[in-house]
Amino acid sequence: xxxxxxNSPSLSVQEGRISILNCDYTNSMFDxxxxxxxxxxxxxxxxxxxxxxxxxxxxxxxxxxxNKSAKHLSLHIVPSQPGDSAVYFCAAHTPAAGNxxxxxxxxxxxxxx
Amino acid sequence: DVKVTQSSRYLVKRTGEKVFxxxxxxxxxxxxxxxxxxxxxxxxLIYFSYDVKMKEKxxxxxxxxxxxxxxxxxxxxxxxxxxxxxxxxLCASSxxxxxxxxxxxxxxxxxVL
Numbered sequence: 001x002x003x004x005x006x007n008s009p010s011l012s013v014q015e016g017r018i019s020i021l022n023c024d025y026t027n028s029m030f031d032x033x034x035x036x037x038x039x040x041x042x043x044x045x046x047x048x049x050x051x052x053x054x055x056x057x058x059x060x061x062x063x064x065x066x067n068k069s070a071k072h073l074s075l076h077i078v079p080s081q082p083g084d085s086a087v088y089f090c091a092a093h094t095p096a097a098g099n100x101x102x103x104x105x106x107x108x109x110x111x112x113x
Numbered sequence: 114d115v116k117v118t119q120s121s122r123y124l125v126k127r128t129g130e131k132v133f134x135x136x137x138x139x140x141x142x143x144x145x146x147x148x149x150x151x152x153x154x155x156x157x158l159i160y161f162s163y164d165v166k167m168k169e170k171x172x173x174x175x176x177x178x179x180x181x182x183x184x185x186x187x188x189x190x191x192x193x194x195x196x197x198x199x200x201x202x203l204c205a206s207s208x209x210x211x212x213x214x215x216x217x218x219x220x221x222x223x224x225v226l
Contacts, residue, residue: 002154009153036215043117043203043217044156089155098163099144099207100171101215103156 003027004092006104014112019077021107023090026071030092034101035064035075038087047088048075080111116140117218119204124223132191134221136204142216143209145187147171147179150201150220162187163209194225 005024013019023033031052036044050057050064050073057064063076077084090104120135138145144163148156148171158171160179168179176198180188187206191198204218 004155006155041122041219043205043219045217046214091156099209099211099215100146100158100161102158103148105153105155 002105003030004090004102004104006088006090006107008107009105010108010110012110012112013080015082016079019075019080019084019109019111021075021077021088021090021109023073023075023104024071025073025092027092027094027102028071029094029096030102031095032093033064033066033073034091034093035062036089036091036103038089038106044089077109080109082111082113085109085111117204117206117216119202119218119221121221122219124221126191126194126223126225128195128225130191130194130225132194132223132225134189134191134202134204134223136187136189136218137185138187138204138206138216139185140206140208140216141184142206143184144207145181146205146207146215147177147187147189148203148205149173150203156203159189194223196225199223199225 034049035047037047038044048062066073087106089106091101117138146161147159162181178190202221207215
């Protein structure tokens with residue numbers, strides 16, 4: 001039973017437009033959410049995170065929104081660039097889990113020039 | 114920069130073989146993890162370790178074991194490889210209490226024939 005779900009396996013967007021990636025979760029004990037980005041032949045790298053006490057966190061072109069009542073978070077990339085083409089994983093953390101993270105299935109983003 | 118090194122980029126093994134996947138990190142991290150990545154399923158935790166000689170099962174430990182004799186090295190062992198263990202294997206490490214700083218290796222693509 002996947003506690004973290006990314007229901008869109010892929011997303012195609014034109015360069016300069018907004019990319020919106022969605023993530024849903026079921027465990028109300030999650031206190032911290034993260035997005036990782038993965039290029040082919042490389043390991044995932046940390047992109048941005050948000051604590052459950054916030055509803056928005058912004059870092060340059062990347063913004064993560066958290067809606068706790070809906071158990072939903074989203075990652076906005078504005079404007080999208082061809083270098084953003086990658087697989088994006090949503091991940092979540094609970095205090096009881098120590099340093100373990102639970103990951104979603106990933107969304108492959110293709111930004112067309 | 115933290116470096117997590119996985120010994121092989123590609124491996125091809127036969128069913129029933131014993132397989133060793135090696136991982137070394139150079140930043141004195143206490144925590145080390147083994148994940149597998151499969152399309153649509155994201156990253157699933159196999160085993161993790163919080164200290165030398167310490168190991169705990171993740172979400173999918175069946176068919177795997179691990180060894181951590183030294184702090185910098187974490188090995189994943191497939192006792193008798195099966196075709197359903199064909200996957201991308203990712204090693205990661207982190208400092209205790211710093212959940213967003215999970216550093217991944219580049220991965221080992223294992224094919225079991």
